[in-house]
Amino acid sequence: MDPARFEAVYLVETPLDPVRIAGIMAGEQSSGTFVRVEGETDALRARAGAIVEAVEPLEAVAEPSLPNAWLERRGVAGPWKRARIRISFPVANVGANLASLAATVAGNLFDLGEVTGMRLEAVHLPAAYRAQFALPAQGIAGTRRLSGVAHGVLVGSIIKPNVGLSPQETADLVGRLCAAGLDFIKDDEICADPPHAPLALRVPLVMQAVRRHQERTGKHVMVAFNITDETDAMRRHADLVAREGGSCVMASLNWCGFSAIETLRRSSDLALHGHRNGYGGLSRHPLLGISFSAYQTLWRLAGVDHMHVHGLQGKFAQTDEEVVHSARDCVTPLTDGVDDRVLPAFSSGQWAGTAPATFDAIGHDDLLFMAGGGIMAHPAGPAEGVRSIREAWDAVTRGEALEEAARQHPALAQALDFFGAKVS
CATH class of the missing domain: 3.30.70.150 (RuBisCO large subunit, N-terminal domain)
Incomplete structure (x- = not known):
């Protein structure tokens, strides 16, 4: 070239x-x-x-x-x-x-x-x-290091209800999700710095819960605080997260814009979770807008560490083929000789049963696999929901069918019975 x-x-x-x-x-x-x-x-x-x-x-x-x-x-x-x-x-x-x-x-x-x-x-x-543009501050390797997950898929979830929880209620939920065995927890894209749960109160309380869990288990759970805002406020929010010992922030890329994300990247080495909400307005018509390949290229130049790709067999309009191509784009260096790969974040309707299709399609586990209902609606509770996803991924990476693995793993068996009936 x-x-x-x-x-x-x-x-x-x-x-x-x-x-x-x-x-x-x-x-x-x-x-x-x-x-x-x-x-x-x-x-x-x-x-x-x-x-x-x-x-x-x-x-x-x-x-x-x-x-x-x-x-x-x-x-x-x-x-x-x-x-x-x-x-x-x-x-x-x-x-x-x-x-x-x-x-x-x-x-x-x-x-x-x-x-x-x-x-x-x-x-x-x-x-x-x-080389004149930003690189990921953490990328795949840094995210693994910060979350303590050296190998295997990273399992995450989303704060639900989306909005309405007080700072203390949010912290209590995070504590329960940490105890359930998650690697990653994120705010929803519509909950940033609302009056009922301002980041100034929410971040310290949530990080108290994270630290308590870390003191008990040695595990630092990565929490992606949604700091979407105008540029100066985002920098203040990121500084607060860093002071409280956090490792990640999240921003709604399309509404913040390139300049805000670039400024945030220059001012912080926290992992930057790039949420693409609104991207459908740029992409859903096949003869209009921007493909994810071009889209993720531009945002990677801004220095994001994670990119949402939606999920296989999920609840959104994208085809599985598009999701797979998106994930592959994220883990393909933009140029030779530079590791600027970013972590593809799978979400939307994910549960233990979508693990085989995901692994079969992309062939690796350098990904963040996020489930909301797939964890918190598990009939035996969130901990068993997390367990079912880990059991599913363990099975598919060793080439075992989920139905076979479920004979030895009750959490996975319950997930297949419960969620399988919901999506069939």
């Missing part, structure tokens, strides 16, 4: 010539506009212009994927051609500016009048350019 250029890959739909559209995209996102302007010399174009590296024709369709008033005003009709377009941009156009990088590879492209579909599929960076 040319060290002076980075690349973006797009899926495009248009009734016009895709080669022409690729040229429009390259001009729009670099030195040009819809007409040549004063000062836009050949030398400037050669220095700062984007280059169309490839246009791969795909199928044509009879109906447009998205409405387009620009084409309607001109009476342009189908067929609508699809193509995969690869464009490279000069690194010098952007520098080490993540927000500007995102604006360059996406920006106004979604609004182009010539297209009825536009999706950013991937972003590829040369190694020297990737």
